[in-house]
Amino acid sequence: MKPETRDRLLAAIDNAFARLTQFSTIESVAQWLWEFSGRVHRKMEHVRTREQITALLDDEPEPSVSKLWAFESVLQYAPFLLNRLVRKIAKDATKGLPGSPSGPKPVVDDSQKQAICHYIGGLYAAGVSLTDAQKRAAMRWGISLRSVQRIWAERGGEAKMSIEDAEYAVNDWWQSLE
Numbered sequence: 001m002k003p004e005t006r007d008r009l010l011a012a013i014d015n016a017f018a019r020l021t022q023f024s025t026i027e028s029v030a031q032w033l034w035e036f037s038g039r040v041h042r043k044m045e046h047v048r049t050r051e052q053i054t055a056l057l058d059d060e061p062e063p064s065v066s067k068l069w070a071f072e073s074v075l076q077y078a079p080f081l082l083n084r085l086v087r088k089i090a091k092d093a094t095k096g097l098p099g100s101p102s103g104p105k106p107v108v109d110d111s112q113k114q115a116i117c118h119y120i121g122g123l124y125a126a127g128v129s130l131t132d133a134q135k136r137a138a139m140r141w142g143i144s145l146r147s148v149q150r151i152w153a154e155r156g157g158e159a160k161m162s163i164e165d166a167e168y169a170v171n172d173w174w175q176s177l178e
Contacts, residue, residue, distance in 0.1 A: 005068065006057040010050075012075040106162045107147045116141060116148060117155045 047053055063071070074081075108116070116137050123133035130152075138148045 001057050001060045001062050003058075005062060006054065008068070009057060009071065010054070012072045013053075015075065100163055104147070104150070106164070107143045108141065108151070112141065113151050113155075116151050120148070120152055 043056060047056055119140065120130070120133045120137050123136060124130055128136070134148045134152060135145055138145045141148070
């Protein structure tokens with residue numbers, strides 16, 4: 001392959017990867033592997049650096065103008081193709097998964113729940129009726145009476161993690177692996 005053709009292809013690859021960094025998908029890589037697996041995959045298996053790619057392209061015969069144009073076009077649209085592929089894979093993957101659990105969303109965190117229960121318990125111990133103590137807690141924390149009643153009813157039970165808390169926990173765990 002001529003050096004100018006090689007440089008043209010390298011520029012197209014660089015351009016495609018530069019656009020890929022603006023997307024959070026891997027479609028262009030997956031699309032490339034899918035379309036060019038066979039011979040190209042075997043040749044690229046041990047290629048890890050730009051110098052190795054340059055040497056590989058130098059050993060290739062000069063492509064026809066139509067093949068060069070097609071390759072550059074695929075690279076130009078690689079980020080968008082990757083986006084489509086990942087969306088399709090994600091859509092297919094989520095078909096069998098259950099939706100989010102139903103039920104009320106948490107209105108306060110666990111530390112506030114403990115404070116609410118302690119507040120209600122203190123008022124109740126002081127002779128205030130349970131209903132009035134719950135109403136006062138609702139007003140003090142700015143949440144609904146029903147939320148306070150639910151917090152009070154769950155006070156002695158096993159603590160449950162909300163789906164939002166579970167999502168945060170998974171994200172924290174994932175980031176700790178880096």
